[in-house]
Amino acid sequence: MLRLFLFSAILACLLQYSQAQNHPYYQFDSNLTPRWSSPENLNGVKGAGGKANNGAKGHPFESIAAGATVTLLNIQEPGIIHRIWITLSDRSPEMLRSLKLEMFWDNERTPAVSVPLGDFFGVGLGRTAVFENALFASPEGRSFNCFIPMPFKKAARIVVTNGSGKPLSHFFFDVDYSLVKAWDDSNLYFHAYWHRDTATQPGTDFELLPAVKGKGRFLGVNVGINANPAYGKLWWGEGEVKMFLDGDQALPTLVGTGTEDYIGTGWGQGFFANQYSGCLVSSDSLRQWCFYRYHIPDPIFFTNSCRVTLQQIGGGPTATVMALQDAGARMIPITSDLGGHQQPLYKKDKVVRLKTAAQPDSWTNFYRSDDVSATAYFYLDTAK
Numbered sequence: 001m002l003r004l005f006l007f008s009a010i011l012a013c014l015l016q017y018s019q020a021q022n023h024p025y026y027q028f029d030s031n032l033t034p035r036w037s038s039p040e041n042l043n044g045v046k047g048a049g050g051k052a053n054n055g056a057k058g059h060p061f062e063s064i065a066a067g068a069t070v071t072l073l074n075i076q077e078p079g080i081i082h083r084i085w086i087t088l089s090d091r092s093p094e095m096l097r098s099l100k101l102e103m104f105w106d107n108e109r110t111p112a113v114s115v116p117l118g119d120f121f122g123v124g125l126g127r128t129a130v131f132e133n134a135l136f137a138s139p140e141g142r143s144f145n146c147f148i149p150m151p152f153k154k155a156a157r158i159v160v161t162n163g164s165g166k167p168l169s170h171f172f173f174d175v176d177y178s179l180v181k182a183w184d185d186s187n188l189y190f191h192a193y194w195h196r197d198t199a200t201q202p203g204t205d206f207e208l209l210p211a212v213k214g215k216g217r218f219l220g221v222n223v224g225i226n227a228n229p230a231y232g233k234l235w236w237g238e239g240e241v242k243m244f245l246d247g248d249q250a251l252p253t254l255v256g257t258g259t260e261d262y263i264g265t266g267w268g269q270g271f272f273a274n275q276y277s278g279c280l281v282s283s284d285s286l287r288q289w290c291f292y293r294y295h296i297p298d299p300i301f302f303t304n305s306c307r308v309t310l311q312q313i314g315g316g317p318t319a320t321v322m323a324l325q326d327a328g329a330r331m332i333p334i335t336s337d338l339g340g341h342q343q344p345l346y347k348k349d350k351v352v353r354l355k356t357a358a359q360p361d362s363w364t365n366f367y368r369s370d371d372v373s374a375t376a377y378f379y380l381d382t383a384k
Contacts, residue, residue: 030181031180031181031182032080032178032179032180033178033179033180033181034176034177034178035079035176035177035178036049036174036175036176036177037072037073037075037173037175037177038172038173038174038175039059039060039061039062039172039173040052040058040059040060042071042073042074043073043074043075044177061170061172062171062173063167063168063170063171064099064160064162064167064168064171065162065167066162066164066165066166067161067162067165068161068162069159069161069162070159070160070162070171071157071158071159072084072158072159072160072175073156073157073158073175073177074156074157074158075155075156075157076107076154076155077154077155077179078152078153078154078179078180078183079151079152079177079178079179079180080149080150080177080178080180081149081150081151081152081156081175081176081177082147082149082176082177082178083145083146083147083174083175083176084144084145084146084173084175084176085143085144085145085146085173085174085176086117086121086143086144086171086172086173086174087142087144087172088168088170088171089168089169089170089171090169091118091128091142093118093125093126093127094126094164095126095164095168096117096118096126096127096128097119097126098116098162098164098165099117099118099160099161099162099163099164099168100114100115100116100160100161100163101113101114101115101116101117101120101158101159101160102114102158102159102160102161103156103157103158103190103192104155104156104157104158105152105153105154105155105156105189105190105383105384106152106153106154106155107155109384110384112189112191112192112380112383112384113190113191113192114192114194115192115193115194115375116194117144117160118144119194119222119224119373119375120146120192120194120375121136121138121144121146122135122136122146122222122280122292123138123222123280123281123290124222124223124224124281124290124373124374124375125226125281125288125290125373127224127280127281127288127290128141128142129141129273129280129281129290131273131278131280132273133273133275133276133278133292133294134275134276134294134296135147135148135219135220135294135296148190148219148377149190150189150190151180151184151187151188151189151190152189152383153183153187153383156177158175160173188216188379188380188381189379189380189382189383190377190378190379191212191377191378191379191380192375192376192377192378193209193210193375193376193378194373194374194375194376195207195208195210195373195374195376196371196372196373196374197371197372197373198371199228199369199370199371200312200368200369200371200372201369202312202330202331202332202367202368202369203312203332203367204312205239205242205309205310205311205312206239206309206310206311206312206372206374207307207308208221208223208241208308208309208310208374208376209221209306209307209308209376210307211244211305211306211307212305212306212307212378212380213304213305214304214305214380214381214382215302215303215304215380216301216302216306216378216379216380216381217300217301217302217378217379218243218295218300218302218306218308218376218378219294219296219300219378219379220276220292220293220294220295220296220376220377221292221293221308221374221375221376221377222291222292222374222375223289223290223291223292223310223372223373223374224281224288224289224290224372224373224374225237225288225289225290225370225371225372226287226288226370226371226372227287227288227289227370227371228287228368228369228370229287230324230329230330230369231314231316231324231329231331231368232320232324233284234314234315234316234320234321234324235268235314235315235316236259236289236314236368236370237258237259237260237269237289238258238259238311238313238314238315238365239258239259239310239311239312239313239314240255240256240257240258240259240262240310240311240313241254241255241256241259241262241308241309241310241311242254242255242256242308242309242310242311243300243306243307243308244305244306244307244308244309245300245302245305245306246303246304246305246306247304247305248307254300259291259310262277262293263278263279263292263293264276264277264293265277265279269282269289269291270282275294275296276293276294276295276296276297277291277292277293277294278291278292279292280292306378308376310372310374311367312367312368312369312370313334313365313366313367313368314365314366314368315363315364315365315366316363316364317361317362317363317364318336318354318359318360318361318362318363319361321333321354321366322354322355322359322364325353325354325355325366326355329368330368330369331366331367331368332351332352332366332367333345333346333351333352333354333365333366334346334364334366334367335364335365336359336360336362336363336364336365337362337363338360338362339362345357345364
């Protein structure tokens with residue numbers, strides 16, 4: 001445990017050192033003017049903070065009635081958001097999935113971000129965890145921090161809507177941003193996309209990010225899995241991540257080798273939290289997993305289009321898979337591993353019956369159906 005702590009601390013220091021070299025702490029930046037938007041001074045109006053209660057602590061939070069919306073930021077100037085911090089009195093999975101976070105850039109009506117609040121901040125399934133990585137943190141599992149830079153050329157608006165059907169008594173927030181004097185035309189707009197399929201179709205890949213058009217960068221994704229109990233304790237994570245870039249059609253340019261492989265581990269997936277990849281929920285009893293991968297040291301740029309998918313594939317001992325198939329579990333066998341040799345079983349127009357095929361007892365992969373959700377983070381050259 002001590003070695004893990006020291007290793008994480010060294011990684012954090014290296015990241016901070018790298019950032020400092022890009023803009024040393026000791027250099028003045030005349031292009032940036034700091035602002036904080038909180039309930040004590042919405043939008044960070046100059047010289048107007050802390051008016052409530054005669055300057056004492058008088059307005060540190062908002063209450064959000066059922067169906068109501070609270071504004072975190074609404075300004076009509078160019079700037080860049082550096083940090084967003086939130087905490088709230090009700091951190092139940094129901095509330096974290098029912099609060100909708102939306103971000104609008106440059107007065108666009110279509111939000112660039114529209115994601116359940118809990119999922120946006122790096123942990124899926126409405127779960128919480130104690131962690132820190134390159135983009136998000138929750139120091140003690142009771143707060144939500146985001147450090148993704150979000151530039152905007154004309155305007156920014158951030159709102160949270162309570163769709164839970166019950167009031168939220170305490171909602172604290174702090175949006176730290178800078179006004180900018182000179183806009184860099186190479187800046188891209190931040191976007192986030194959330195998607196859930198409660199019962200994926202065997203043989204159909206789950207879309208982590210549907211096709212987006214324009215020039216941009218795929219920043220990464222966090223994924224939540226509620227594994228289908230119909231498959232018992234069989235492993236769900238054999239699916240490969242595929243990235244279709246700049247006109248790719250049937251076949252992608254980038255493809256991995258498995259789900260846990262994508263986040264840098266192997267032969268299963270337990271809890272770990274690193275700077276660029278991790279698994280923050282790993283519950284074999286609840287059959288729940290939440291994991292992430294952020295492409296910071298390995299940037300994924302695209303010039304005109306990007307689409308990202310995750311195959312819905314699991315695996316297990318052939319005899320167990322065969323018994324589940326005979327019992328009616330929805331599946332499409334794909335391959336059997338015969339001592340290091342992959343025997344193909346998949347046919348697009350026919351489902352192979354393992355018992356009929358007389359497969360020896362080995363390891364068999366198969367398409368399956370699970371409850372899958374994901375938040376994809378990316379930049380685009382358009383504000384909507």
